[in-house]
Amino acid sequence: MRPTVHDIAAAAGVSLATVDRVLNQRAGVRKVTRDRVEQAIERIGYVRDVAAANLAKSRKYPFVFILPSGDNSFMRGLEAEVHAAMARGPLERMVISIVKVPAFDAEALVAALDEVRATAPAGVAVVAVESPEVIAAVNRLRADRIPVVTLVSDLAGSARDHFAGVDNVAAGRTAASLLGRFLGGRPGPIAVLAGSMLVRDHRERLDGFRAVMDEDFPGHTLLPVIEGQDDPVLTEKLVGEALAASPGTVGIYSLGAGNRGLIAALKQRKDAPPVCVIAHELTRHTRAALNEGLIDAVLNQDAGHEVRSAVRVLKAKADGAAVIGAQERIYIDIFLKDNLPFDEG
Amino acid sequence: MRPTVHDIAAAAGVSLATVDRVLNQRAGVRKVTRDRVEQAIERIGYVRDVAAANLAKSRKYPFVFILPSGDNSFMRGLEAEVHAAMARGPLERMVISIVKVPAFDAEALVAALDEVRATAPAGVAVVAVESPEVIAAVNRLRADRIPVVTLVSDLAGSARDHFAGVDNVAAGRTAASLLGRFLGGRPGPIAVLAGSMLVRDHRERLDGFRAVMDEDFPGHTLLPVIEGQDDPVLTEKLVGEALAASPGTVGIYSLGAGNRGLIAALKQRKDAPPVCVIAHELTRHTRAALNEGLIDAVLNQDAGHEVRSAVRVLKAKADGAAVIGAQERIYIDIFLKDNLPFDEG
DNA sequence: GAAAATTTGAGGTACGTAAATCAGAAAATT
DNA sequence: AATTTTCTGATTTACGTACCTCAAATTTTC
Incomplete structure (x- = not known):
């Protein structure tokens, strides 16, 4: 006993x-x-006995997830996962709520963080935007002993308790390594497609990608980064133009979310010489493209894992309990057409 | 409320x-x-309110993990993870115990399963050995309404509740896909190194590997499978002989646990033309070999994930609660030298 | 050494559920 | 209609912890 x-x-x-x-x-x-x-x-x-203590206290765990609004499909998937966690919450006395904030708007995020702080939640998960003001706002939460977890996008220099997301530099390096090896010495330039260079994730991926390309595959030149703003139409146009301008292009690294446009552009040049493509985020579209051979590999961060990990960490921090490091590390999933999971997208 | x-x-x-x-x-x-x-x-x-109910019932969850004995390093790592889960157990009223059974001994496994059954545990996790008698023994547990999870190695045809492990056919396919693309058309035979073809995991990996090689890379012949019995000395000898016999070998797929011997053999032929190597299980040795460039990719199943997943599923089943499918799917981790996680190994 | 302040003890109620007892009500059987 | 059987209600105790009150004991202060 x-x-x-x-x-x-x-x-x-x-x-x-x-x-x-x-x-x-x-x-x-x-x-x-x-x-x-x-x-x-x-x-x-x-x-x-935490369960008995919680019972006696009628304790609740009010957690707040602060997510960017907008139609970024990865973020909407993330939100869906938060909703799933929300539905499971009551079983463990958790009450999860979502606060939405315009994407990439540091000022709005600061306001949201302070508003949330006033409600004294048991923990906050936030998709961070990098700025000194945001760092300060996060630190104010921590000063109130409210646990904070950054989600997907970290906030270097802040006092956040934990980061639930992948190592994007490693992701970029991995992409370069795969692409370089898949090309197997076939010479030619490589195109890089991003959403926007203003986002830390994208910059980190590009940094990692560049580093390994320069180091291990110096034979390939990198074409100027295409910024498609994650917009399908714009992306398709820009990619088409870039491929036309550099017909010898042998590889493409798509490090953002503009895959629909990319795939459309690829389909337009069926007869052209093959291009090796590495993309990010497994969606309905990239999954289909993988199966068709239009894309060679997809690097994925599992939004469900990230959300569940964030919830677990917040709960542990709220209870003052230990976090299982290995369990909370989010790996980059690498999918080829040969190891695609069955359902969902 | x-x-x-x-x-x-x-x-x-x-x-x-x-x-x-x-x-x-x-x-x-x-x-x-x-x-x-x-x-x-x-x-x-x-x-x-399960917590309150458990409090009232003074409920315990006695779970039993049945693991193979022997010095297979993956299995010992698995056991360490079960011990870690054991230590965390009491926080959630779980009492985990381990029963060890000689590896690949169906008879002993059946005896262990029946013995465990007599203690009426709240759940059983077992590294299965394939045999009709084992299936029957598992089904006896299920008939007693005791949840059963197969761990690492599944038991097709049984009434087990869940399998906590990876899709080994997909792992083999992925290995072939990576190897084929890394070779980039460079012709030559490919060697396959296994522990023993008597194990289902290994057979499945080989099946997947063969399928993709035949389909997508018919230019490469597969040399006869080397069975190293996961013994370093024997493996080194056999690999050395095989490479000497087929000097044009361009690739090796090591689908078992005999990586130490493989690495030793690879080191002996530094001056020889490079061979592309894909191996399984991230250990101290394979990690070092990845960094040195002796191995090109390592496919890994995370024993910690598998054990934690098994525990979660057993608990959910014991409570009659739902299992989060996506959370419990164990992905194959693909490691290149560029996305190695920092610690442990 | 008395008064004041602090520390400690004893006991109760509560959280939401499980499990038990026993009396009384309702139904089924004669 | 009387009896047996089956069902239902009322009440209690327990699980391990939190939180409260009030009294008693101890220490500190003057």
């Missing part, structure tokens, strides 16, 4: 009330008595 | 005792009354 508060009382030779005062750091206990109780706790290996 | 049993009683116009009888399927309730209560439950959206 696990020891209980009663066992502590007996072991320390004090009353239950005193044990309670020590355990819940209430005032009115002499230092010597406190020490005696703490030693007893240590000695008999008491661990608080 | 979430509705409680009292709310059910009020809504159905019955007493608490009757609600309890219905909720815990005790006898002595007329069909009509039972229906009325169940409708009330439905109507007010009652969900049992």
Whole structure:
């Protein structure tokens, strides 16, 4: 049997009330008595039964997820995952709510963070936008002892508790490594398609990609980065133009979310020499393109994993419990047409 | 506020005792009354507070993990992960124990399963060995309504609740796809190194590998499978001989656990033309070999994920709760030297 | 050494559920 | 209609912890 508060009382030779005062750091206990109780706790290996404690406290865990609005399909998928977590929440006394903020708007994000802070939630998960003001706002939350997890996009220099997302530099490096090897020495320039270079994730991916290309595959030149703003129509046009301008192009790295346009552009040049394509994010479209051989590999971050990990970490932090590091590391999934998971997109 | 049993009683116009009888399927309730209560439950959206129920019942979850003994390093890593889960167990009222059984010994496994069954655990995870007797033994557990999860190695045709492991056919296909593309048309035979063809995982990987090689890269012949019995010394010898016999070999797929021997053999032929190598399981040795460029890619199944997933599923099944499919799917991790995780190994 | 302040003890109620007892009501059987 | 059987209600205790009150014991202060 696990020891209980009663066992502590007996072991320390004090009353239950005193044990309670020590355990819940209430005032009115002499230092010597406190020490005696703490030693007893240590000695008999008491661990608080969190479930029973929560029951007694009628404790709730109000968590807030701050997500960018807009029609970025990855973000909408992320939101769907948060909704799924929301539905499962009550089973574990969690009440999850979502606050939406215009994408890439640091000012709005700061306002949202401060508003959320006023509601004193048990934890906050936020898709960060990089700016000193945002860092300060996150630090204000932490100063209030509210756990903060950054989601998908980290906030370097802040006091956030945890980052639930992938290592984007490693993702870029991996993309370069795959692309370089898949090309197997076939010479020619390589095109890079991004959404916008203003986003940290995209910059990091590009940095990683560049580093490995320069180091391991110096034979290939990188064409100027195409910024398609994650817009299908614009992307299709720009990619088409770029391929026309550099007909010898042998590879494309699509590090953003503009895959629909890319795929459309690829379909238009069926007869042209093959181009090796590495893209990000497994969606209905990239999955189909993988199967058709239009795309050679897809690097994916699993939004469901990220959300569930964020929730677990927030809960653990709220309880003052330990986080299982290995469990919360989000790996980049690499999908070829040969290891596609069955359902969903 | 979430509705409680009292709310059910009020809504159905019955007493608490009757609600309890219905909720815990005790006898002595007329069909009509039972229906009325169940409708009330439905109507007010009652969900049992599992934490409170477990507290009242002083419920424990005794789970048993049945693992193969022997010095297979993957299995020992798996055991370490089970020990880690064991240590975290008490926080969630789980008591995990380990039963070890000689590897690949169906008879011993059956005996262990029946012995475990007699202790009426709340769930069993087992690294399965394929045999009709084992299937029958697993089905006996299921007949006793004991949840069963197969771990790492599945048991087709059995009534197990869940399989916590990777799709090994897809792993083999992925290996072939990577190897074929990395070779980029460079002709030459390919060697396959396995532990033993008696293990289902290995057979499945080989099947997947063969299928894609035949289909997509028919230019390469596959040399006869080398069975190194996962023994470093034997493996080094056999690989050395095979490479000497077929000096034109361009690729190696190591689908078992004999990587130390393989790496030793590779180091002996530094001056020889490069061979593209795909191996399984990220260990200290394969990680080092990746970094040195001796191995080009490592496919990995994360034992920690598998164990944690098995535990979660067993708990959910024991509670009669739903399993989050996407969360419990174990992906094959693909590691290049560019996306190696930092610690452990 | 008395008064004041602080510390400690004893006991209760609550959280939501499980499980039990026992009395009384309703139904089924004679 | 009387009896047996089956169903239902009312009530209690318990799980492990939190939180509250009030009294008693101890220490500190003057």
